[in-house]
Amino acid sequence: MSTYLKCIPARSTQFINTKKRNIDFYEAFRMYARELTILAGNSKNVKSGKADSYSRYLVRLVYNYEMIFNDKINDLDSFFAYEKLNKLTQIIDYSIFNKNENHFPSATLNCYLSYLTFLNDKVEKFRDNEMNAQINLLSYKDSMESLTDKSISSKKNRGNKIFINGRYSYSRNIIESNKAKMNSGWKCEYNNNHKTFTNIRNKEPYIEAHHLIPMAAQDYFLYNIDFSDNIVCLCPTCHSKIHHSIYPERKKTIETLFNKREFKYEKYGIEIDRGKLLTFYGVL
Template identity: 25%
Template sequence: MDTQRIHPYENRAVLKEYYAKYLKDVRKVKDSTVKHYFDALSYISRYLKEKNLLKRDIYEVMDLQELASLREILYKDPDFMAFNKQGHQMYSAGLNNYFRFASGEFIEQENVDAKEMDMPLEKTGFNDTPEKPSLSYIATSKHWKRSSILRRQTLAFAHYTCELHPEHKTFLAQSTHKPYMEGHHIIPMVMQPSFDHSLDVYANLICLCPICHRQIHLGLKEERKDMLKEIYEQREERFEKSGLTLTENEFVELGLR
């Protein structure tokens, strides 16, 4: 693993690529229909950009509540709704379908396994020119952006069960009425410059109960090593499929940072 490499892939394209794979491989949608969905979202992106509500496109929105707010703004906009009516509701249909994907509803309803979604993210044919992942700035610190939408979907893929200790029980969360769980980036996002592919992907996200999540961050080093080795054994093939190639020792070392 070359620690001097700079990741050329922009995080905003991750959701776009996963959405394309969902349409093609899960929904089995025809290419012509996929194009209609993406054309609708392209128009919506341009419309929201003109109103200074987006910088680039809809896929840069990494929070489901923010996406819901943008949808509400559009549905209260008479100009958009008139154009949507002329287009036989194709724009609202495209947005609603994308929202359904982003919310993770499809995971339980269509019984989708996370492994089905793993891929090198350049392979679906819908990514734009590769760029560096976006940075968010807080005071003098830099943080790699991460998608709360992907984190939410990760919990749904695991059926709100701890992936290290399924027997661990928690309380029901008010927001979901599901057992409270937390999403954890196995390879820390701070290591993004060392990789050519995004770390904010399904293969690098795991659903953990609060105890296991705190332990993997703050527990005894030897116990953390054991946890990481177990995860690597479960995820090695998924890492490789997502372009994250590293040995067990490299993985454990990164996880202990």
């Protein structure tokens, strides 16, 4: 098995044939990379070649993986494909290859991981909104408090996706989200001084539950991430900010919340660092 990584030319037969098999995906990935670059303020020119380079290097990474491991990648829209491509980083000459290519291979992998999370987020965000709506209709706080001993306290294998309302997604345990709200003291975890309004159902301040490691990234992890220590409680403004704010504000919010619970993930079998978490949010 050859372990020599090659930067095949974009006009080569190898490149063209590799791209042809998943041409629609590469184009969609290129458009996503371009959008990220513009939103991040790294380019005011919509014709910037950075996104084109990411798309080309993704083709090259797929080609190298298939040649080195003698294994085809056909499901590029899955985290399983990312796991395969990430094996290239373990090859001895990868660091040299990456440096010689101005770190485009590593940057492409990060952008690819972000894109896969984005694709899953379309479905998982619907489930998050549904979960918050269910929690905020609860009026039986005492009953929920009695169920917290059933919440997750150690690593647990992720479940399977289920088909709900025409979508495949991971289920949420309402006990975990409600426990997170009680643990927060019904206050915004980004800033305890943020005021909301009183929920008519439970007479507590209205706050929203948010998975800090997004459920859209569950496929990346072997173990379940739907546990209370991964669920932050935010006022509506901060919850919206983590999804829709400009990247400097989004980054600050995510890092502040992560710093408060970084040490909690190990007991759940979750390996996560600040950079990887930001990648899931498109902050590259």
